[in-house]
Amino acid sequence: MRLPAGRFKYDLAILAELASFRPIPYRLTLDDGTETRVDATLVAVGNGTSYGGGMRICADAVMDDGLFDVIVVGDLPRTELIKVFPRVYKGTHLSHPKVTLHRVRALTLDAPDVTGYADGEPLGPLPLTARCVPGALRVLAPPAP
Template sequence: MTSEITLFVNPTAGSGRGARAAQPAASALRDAGFSVRTVLGEDADDALRRAKDAVAGGTGALIAVGGDGMMSLALQAVAGTSTPLGAVAVGTGNDFARALGLPVRDPAAAGRLAADALKAGTARAIDLGRVGERWFGSVLASGFDSRVNDRGNRMRRVGGRFRYDLAILAELAAFRPVPYRLRLDGGPVREIEATLIAVGNGTTYGGGMRICADAVMDDGLFDVTVVGACSRTTLLKVFPRVYRGTHLGHPVVSVHRVSSIELAAAGVTAYADGEPLGALPLTATCVPGAVRVLAGEK
């Protein structure tokens, strides 16, 4: 293992926390005896190209500094390689880091944990989801939740959590179930109406909403949470329970554990790790052990 570590930094994450977090994380790694180089990019495509170059050049680890968007970019660079991935989670949601039990908004602690894992050789192999050439680590969302994201992204004049809350209210006013066609593990096509379908490699999205609360990141399977067709009143009762994961016990909710899923629905955009993935239809596959993460022992 080379002693040179690459910090993959989003300077704008968390209203500037990314830039501030890089220094204490780098200091923790240097104190542990590693040399550190920093990779930035002019935009997402340029940043990803630079991260892939670092991986191809034999860096000892790629450590993403930022939020879930930065983790998503980093996954595209390291998935399917032997280069371990570290996370200094300082964004808004940080769902990937939360699912792994990593420090959140504590860059020095995250840097020390990554250094300890590298020295001890305890990088943990976890599964990833794959749609075409795109990898995801946490949750693929479709339906009500992705429509909230669509609407929130259009609200340019409103920022932060308030924008998301306004988007939820607006989507509730326009709420209607989505006609889906889905196929689980190559089985028969099912035609159902559902409020949303979430495909979980990890447990949470949206900054801690436990939509796939029982998902395990190294079992080779997705947890697919289906919130069936329901009234607006029922949705208002079920949705707040997502923060505790207790929605899974509601009669309108079902969970399926599968290694692959095909999803189709008109006018629905899928989001993976909080980033737009594209319009349905799509096929998602769980790839066992696709990445090694600096998370210490399980």
């Protein structure tokens, strides 16, 4: 979507997707070998707190702790999704009983006929493995005014 701009674009996209959306059966293999199978509305892997439009999907993530936050939103009815979705802008969705948080160094994510994305760009079909590599990226702060 090119229009509208900003947060409203994401809100409209979610509503458009809800019409035909069905939960997806995911298999997550965590770095400790634990395998979880879950029908999920969303699986998000991040080491930063926010996604497009200011959604705090991984609200408690710490960029330099060497861990990914893996947020799994379980199978929610559409009416419940519509109620929970606005909470992502404050990060309060994490307290919902169908939202699970895992903190891992590595994760393999698999689901049938699903493409994995990173920062809005397609990576390829699942399964995909992500590894958090501490210190791999040097981030420079902007100069003080």
